[in-house]
Amino acid sequence: xxxxxxxxxxxxxxxxxxxxxxxxxxxxxxxxxxxxxxxxxxxxxxxxxxxxxxxxxxxxxxxxxxxxxxxxxxxxxxxxxxxxxxxxxxxxxxxxxxxxxxxxxxxxxxxxxxxxxxxxxxxxxxxxxxxxxxxxxxxxxxxxxxxxxxxxxxxxxxxxxxxxxxxxxxxxxxxxxxxxxxxxxxxxxxxxxxxxxxxxxxxxxxxxxxxxxxxxxxxxxxxxxxxxxxxxxxxxxxxxxxxxxxxxxxxxxxxxxxxxxxxxxxxxxxxxxxxxxxxxxxxxxxxxxxxxxxxxxxxxxxxxxxxxxxxxxxxxxxxxxxxxxxxxxxxxxxxxxxxxxxxxxxxxxxxxxxxxxxxxxxxxxxxxxxxxxxxxxxxxxxxxxxxxxxxxxxxxxxxxxxxxxxxxxxxxxxxxxxxxxxxxxxxxxxxxxxxxxxxxxxxxxxxxxxxxxxxxxxxxxxxxxxxxxxxxxxxxxxxxxxxxxxxxxxxxxxxxxxxxxxxxxxxxxxxxxxxxxxxxxxxxxxxxxxxxxxxxx
Numbered sequence: 001x002x003x004x005x006x007x008x009x010x011x012x013x014x015x016x017x018x019x020x021x022x023x024x025x026x027x028x029x030x031x032x033x034x035x036x037x038x039x040x041x042x043x044x045x046x047x048x049x050x051x052x053x054x055x056x057x058x059x060x061x062x063x064x065x066x067x068x069x070x071x072x073x074x075x076x077x078x079x080x081x082x083x084x085x086x087x088x089x090x091x092x093x094x095x096x097x098x099x100x101x102x103x104x105x106x107x108x109x110x111x112x113x114x115x116x117x118x119x120x121x122x123x124x125x126x127x128x129x130x131x132x133x134x135x136x137x138x139x140x141x142x143x144x145x146x147x148x149x150x151x152x153x154x155x156x157x158x159x160x161x162x163x164x165x166x167x168x169x170x171x172x173x174x175x176x177x178x179x180x181x182x183x184x185x186x187x188x189x190x191x192x193x194x195x196x197x198x199x200x201x202x203x204x205x206x207x208x209x210x211x212x213x214x215x216x217x218x219x220x221x222x223x224x225x226x227x228x229x230x231x232x233x234x235x236x237x238x239x240x241x242x243x244x245x246x247x248x249x250x251x252x253x254x255x256x257x258x259x260x261x262x263x264x265x266x267x268x269x270x271x272x273x274x275x276x277x278x279x280x281x282x283x284x285x286x287x288x289x290x291x292x293x294x295x296x297x298x299x300x301x302x303x304x305x306x307x308x309x310x311x312x313x314x315x316x317x318x319x320x321x322x323x324x325x326x327x328x329x330x331x332x333x334x335x336x337x338x339x340x341x342x343x344x345x346x347x348x349x350x351x352x353x354x355x356x357x358x359x360x361x362x363x364x365x366x367x368x369x370x371x372x373x374x375x376x377x378x379x380x381x382x383x384x385x386x387x388x389x390x391x392x393x394x395x396x397x398x399x400x401x402x403x404x405x406x407x408x409x410x411x412x413x414x415x416x417x418x419x420x421x422x423x424x425x426x427x428x429x430x431x432x433x434x435x436x437x438x439x440x441x442x443x444x445x446x447x448x449x450x451x452x453x454x455x456x457x458x459x460x461x462x463x464x465x466x467x468x469x470x471x472x473x474x475x476x477x478x479x480x481x482x483x484x485x486x487x488x489x490x491x492x493x494x495x496x497x498x499x500x501x502x503x504x505x506x507x508x509x510x511x512x513x514x515x516x517x518x519x520x521x522x523x524x525x526x527x528x529x530x531x532x533x534x535x536x537x
Contacts, residue, residue: 067092158469182248209253214332255282311470383443
């Protein structure tokens with residue numbers, strides 16, 4: 001079932017500009033008033049940085065000693081003059097709980113590690129994907145993303161993420177068949193989606209479908225069938241059943257969300273097609289035309305995009321997935337929560353924001369004026385910067401080539417000229433260079449999706465479909481993690497210490513404090529209703 005078509009994913013310049021870090025999972029610590037995803041990233045051109053795919057024979061193939069390796073950290077508390085020895089493990093990490101032993105009176109509690117946004121906090125150990133932001137490296141289970149995009153398919157890469165190794169021919173056939181056989185949707189899920197407004201945002205529709213799907217399988221819900229349902233005697237079968245269900249039905253729910261806006265009836269899945277081909281088939285096979293076939297190169301382009309977005313280490317939505325899973329809630333609710341996090345414009349919604357920005361700029365002539373607006377803090381610059389990558393994002397180089405392939409088939413998007421002019425202007429402007437703001441993967445992916453005919457509001461859905469594989473791989477890994485426990489972060493309390501309850505008559509007429517209910521405006525519909533009157537019978 002895997003497509004035999006292969007697009008070349010060697011980097012192709014859209015301009016002479018530098019290659020940058022990536023978006024999708026971001027929000028950095030640089031000047032956030034300028035950019036929706038500012039970063040502290042350095043950048044290199046392709047002549048300066050070799051891709052990870054071609055560095056396997058060099059020193060890059062040797063696993064580094066993470067964080068410098070095992071040792072001991074000596075911490076001296078200036079408040080007490082005491083020195084504490086904190087163990088550094090072989091991965092260059094320390095246990096945050098070791099700091100609880102550092103005390104200096106007060107409330108008797110030990111030192112807490114304050115880390116908003118988890119900038120330098122490792123919440124788990126994982127063997128699924130690896131990022132080296134300084135070198136622009138992304139790997140799935142040790143395989144460079146460039147090699148997978150060149151040679152693999154989405155479902156093969158999903159198997160790799162899930163089970164740790166590339167499948168044999170027999171294993172791949174079984175996996176593809178299992179996923180595709182579970183792509184049909186229950187009627188109740190279709191009915192739930194059809195009850196939504198036609199203009200509902202596709203991500204809201206997708207979330208509704210996933211949540212409706214969770215109600216179909218009470219036997220797989222720990223709250224109903226017992227806490228050990230995922231760890232019992234038949235745990236592998238139970239887990240795998242949910243995995244193939246979710247991956248298989250994710251594209252169908254996404255297609256249903258697409259047709260909620262078109263008003264057309266979604267055709268039944270065609271299980272004889274590849275994953276990406278079947279998705280396009282469900283979008284475009286009008287009137288039940290079972291003989292319809294998507295353009296093979298467009299299907300392959302979408303498949304590559306799915307590979308690139310399948311996982312990205314411990315990003316916001318994946319962290320949400322593991323956070324929810326730690327409570328023992330069912331896997332469908334976990335995926336829905338992760339997709340909800342992906343919905344945010346600082347995460348999965350970034351490419352939609354980029355396209356709307358380019359559309360608002362409108363033409364190459366307006367680029368200088370827009371950048372002046374960014375400098376004056378009147379405009380937001382979307383699609384530049386990344387919190388992880390301090391070099392080019394390897395996915396961005398691949399997507400640029402995919403964009404050219406798509407343009408050859410469906411025509412060149414005029415906004416690519418606006419994007420190129422914006423990129424070139426920003427990369428030659430000391431103002432942006434000083435702040436190290438460079439284009440990321442979202443800067444280009446939206447143009448690919450737009451050229452393929454997808455509306456901007458649907459872009460995040462196209463991100464969510466493949467990311468389900470990454471979510472489920474992390475869910476599966478977390479179930480076997482001996483260190484796993486319910487997530488319950490600490491806080492630094494800054495509120496009032498102790499207050500006594502006051503009766504209503506003893507309170508000031510205007511309550512003190514910085515927060516109060518806003519003056520909520522009344523809608524015109526409510527005003528219309530209130531000015532009406534009842535007619536006596």
